[in-house]
Amino acid sequence: MVDRLVHSPANRKRISVVEDRFGSSGQPLAVPGRVLVGEGVLTKLCRKKTKPRMFFLFNDILVYGNIVIHKKKYNKQHILPLEDVKLKSVDDDGVMKNAWKIISATKSFMVSAATATEKSEWMAHINKCIQDLLTKSGKKPATDLSPVWVPDSEAPVCMSCHKNKFTAINRRHHCRKCGYVICSSCSTKRYLLPQIASRPIRVCDTCYNTLSAGQTGEDAGRSYQDRDSSGEDDDDDDDEEDDSQKTEEEVHPTFYEDNYR
Ligand SMILES: [Zn+2]
Numbered sequence: 001m002v003d004r005l006v007h008s009p010a011n012r013k014r015i016s017v018v019e020d021r022f023g024s025s026g027q028p029l030a031v032p033g034r035v036l037v038g039e040g041v042l043t044k045l046c047r048k049k050t051k052p053r054m055f056f057l058f059n060d061i062l063v064y065g066n067i068v069i070h071k072k073k074y075n076k077q078h079i080l081p082l083e084d085v086k087l088k089s090v091d092d093d094g095v096m097k098n099a100w101k102i103i104s105a106t107k108s109f110m111v112s113a114a115t116a117t118e119k120s121e122w123m124a125h126i127n128k129c130i131q132d133l134l135t136k137s138g139k140k141p142a143t144d145l146s147p148v149w150v151p152d153s154e155a156p157v158c159m160s161c162h163k164n165k166f167t168a169i170n171r172r173h174h175c176r177k178c179g180y181v182i183c184s185s186c187s188t189k190r191y192l193l194p195q196i197a198s199r200p201i202r203v204c205d206t207c208y209n210t211l212s213a214g215q216t217g218e219d220a221g222r223s224y225q226d227r228d229s230s231g232e233d234d235d236d237d238d239d240e241e242d243d244s245q246k247t248e249e250e251v252h253p254t255f256y257e258d259n260y261r
């Protein structure tokens with residue numbers, strides 16, 4: 001039981017170790033009632049390729065970051081509140097084995113574990129935490145979720161017009177609503193998706209039309225014509241300079257529930 005870990009010195013110690021390893025690049029993580037449920041390396045599918053990322057599952061948040069030195073230093077910390085997270089298992093016939101989607105309001109992506117057993121362990125633990133949180137708060141599971149971006153490599157041509165081939169000049173863009181890879185002529189509009197960004201962001205024309213059709217009265221002011229066609233909005237922060245190390249050893253997850261003391 002996670003609840004038995006809340007006041008345990010071991011839990012407090014583990015959380016402070018995580019804080020130390022993120023150092024000043026991370027947020028304070030020790031809050032009353034928080035338990036570190038498990039941790040481990042998962043492979044995350046980023047825009048261009050897969051990369052190892054360190055994941056920490058707490059009873060209320062999922063934290064992950066780049067691995068600078070495994071077991072010593074992590075950076076680029078991301079925090080997803082679990083109340084807004086949904087998981088979706090992915091079949092093994094795609095690009096990754098033992099994979100599932102982590103879907104949230106602000107950010108969604110695909111990860112994979114080393115083995116099928118580890119995948120089911122991770123999914124079960126995360127789902128249990130989400131379930132416990134929703135039971136406690138009485139809230140409904142999240143519905144307004146951001147899409148998982150289709151990786152660049154899976155789209156040689158625009159997924160909307162199926163004509164425009166991508167090149168160094170004809171760049172790929174991602175629709176922030178459906179996650180498809182689209183060309184600039186199929187994504188000339190911007191739309192405000194408040195759960196993802198505070199300013200209007202790129203959506204494909206199909207999503208733009210659907211979103212605009214669904215808006216009424218005061219919401220109508222939320223759509224914008226293309227104001228910035230530079231295309232520089234497509235950076236996925238995970239694809240910035242990558243300082244992650246290859247982690248050959250100790251990639252297997254540790255879950256603390258069963259060995260609390
Ligand atoms: Zn197109």
Ligand SMILES: [Zn+2]
Nearest residue numbers: 175178204207
């Ligand atoms: Zn779209």
